[in-house]
Amino acid sequence: MPAPPPHGLIYLDHSATTPIDPEIAARMRDADDRFPGNPSSIHAAGRAARLCLEEARSALAGSLGMPAESVIFTGSGSEANNLAIAGTLLEHAGRPAHLIVSAIEHHSVLHCARALAARHDGVTLTEIACGADGRIDLDAIADAIRPATRLISLMLVNNETGVIQPVAEAAHRARDRGIRLHVDAVQALGRLPLDLPALGADLLTLAAHKARGPRGVGALLVRPGCGLAPLIHGGTQENYRRAGTENLAGAVGMAEAVRRAVAATDAHRRHLARLERIFLDTLTGQAAAGPRFELNGCATAKVPGILNLAFEGVRQDDLVVGMDLAGVAISAGSACSSGVIEPSHVLAAMNLPPWRRDGGVRISFGSTNTEQEARQAAARLAELARRLATSTAHG
């Protein structure tokens, strides 16, 4: 039997995943009930499912002001990132292709880029550094551009620090050079406006479960006219760009999650900013008795609701485990690893002092969190940090 449900716990790990919105779950259930057919079947059951799928596609695209055909549904944000990068680089296989990514990208971008460069003779890769503020170096991008550069892939919001990346400015430097821009907007959904033309983005990745939609579905938005080589071969689904029976309920859930996230972005930001301020105020109010702490990443260039904090003399894993025992779920960076806390490549790229680099924990708020939860969690964190700092100093 699975472990008992974590009732009464405070969940502050929304950058890892968010609880699904019950109304979205109900819509998915409804889609499953009403459209049992395979959307690629040509009988009435199939056609009804297809219609529902295409409505979801239009709705998702419409939420971002894009045409329906720009949406490719995938199995996850990771897959959408892989498709954007490998699909662009391998579209003209054999031709030399240079790729620029930042050193603080999600592993699904970074590892995909490195794997391509390692496996394909023609593919070369430049990884761009970032500053201590957690922002990528724009000049380094301009310097890295060469005639063979085919793609620049940048995240809009970093998943560990919440720092907003100067994507539109990077696009500006690549403009008129025939270089495509891919934007991993997984963490930005619901926190920033997502406008592909304004960002200068040719490709944009979204994941449903980071915005109260279901797990197991993501999307790549592709500017019309951008060719892509498929990663997964098989049937003709997704206009030949992604084979596999369409996840109809997932697509319905995702379209609704994106619609709600986009419509509620301003209110959501205000809610997150309020929780974050209460959390930081509570923490600061109790800081005199505890160790020094710092925010990793630029406080003025980040989205509200994601905090990366380090406490001097306190170990990261002690904080995460200690907070879990205290009933608060936080994390040590991203969730996407195999169960061990690995050093954060994001904090490492920021060239922080060792205590801030190795000690960073991520607290990420969501729409279901309350002010009381923010206050309680901060109080427990302050108390825990104080206790850990003392025990370390004495032991």
Next chain:
Amino acid sequence: MGLQLPVYMDAHATTPCDPAVIDAMLPTLGRMFGNAASSHHAFGWEAEALVEQARELLAGLIGATPSEIIFTSGATESDNLAIKGVAHAYRRKGRHLITSQIEHHAVLHSFQALEREGFEVTYLPVDRSGRVDPEDLRRAIRNETILVSVMAANNEIGVIQPLAEIGAICAENGIFFHTDAVQALAHVKIDVNTSAVDLLSVSAHKMYGPKGVGALYIRRRNPRVRLEPLLSGGGHERGLRPGTLNVTGIVGLGKAAELVVAARDEESRRIARLRDRLQQRLLDQLDGVRVNGGEDHRLPNNLHVTFQGVRAEWMLKAMRNVAVSSGAACASASNEPSHVLRALGATPEDAESSLRFGLHRFTTEQEVDFAADLTVKTVQWLRQNTPDANLEYCK
């Protein structure tokens, strides 16, 4: 219970989700929402426990150990990962691959993608009943052969392949054996050890589970199979398949597997009786009818019939109250005559005059009789009223 229209008889395209599967998934759409990779708090542990329980249930279905199962977004992805993954990991050992002419497009198109990379592929023919001759396989094997992929049961004509014989030949020759078992698992017992299968693709939505989730069995001992992953990213699924785990879908797949183990043998006998009833009625009441694929090694739920002189597309339009199909759902956008029927030696006219009936767990005798009557009436009407137009159209 009265007859509910339309009658769904296209189980090879997708099966209705079992209500017990939906019930099992619902808690994951509510309070059990954690990210299974969040290893440092209770929300993550709970999700992980659910995933591991599903992994055990699925392993139990095919006689594997849980650590040999990885979850994917669907069987198309599983097929791509198995085939390209082995080819890329063992390319130094050899560049020759063997498959059959009647595989699903997820398999065929993966092989075609590898051919473009310089691999050599042998496509084994099949006999009139659709079976691969193990002796043909033996003759096709070369020193540089690294992989054989033959499906367990075909998605159009339902023919079941001699897996154990193929597995034994592969094992003798030190060649990995992959099977796409998507259509077979709900109806036929497959044991990866008895059949010496090294890789096996699973789809949830062809065995009464949800769409958007599948799995790949990868043998870990005697021999251990290495794979180069298709996607790069986090360390999920032992690094073989990055992307946040679709906990809801995975729980559904686990439950679907559990239900199959409990009910399969009796259910298969029941479905076979219904299928035989349908077949007998069509054969008794119509001339110019031929059953495709052999009757000795056929899925209990499959009936594939050629109605001479009647175009399937017209039948589908006329038979609005019975959802059947004229071939694989995934190929419906391409409108090409079935590669499976062509491999059996059917003429293009016959291939375009055939319907596939796919019965399932919820099919009733009443539905079978209704489908039989409607099919008979439709064929008779089309033959009487538009014989010339039909024949003309077929050319």
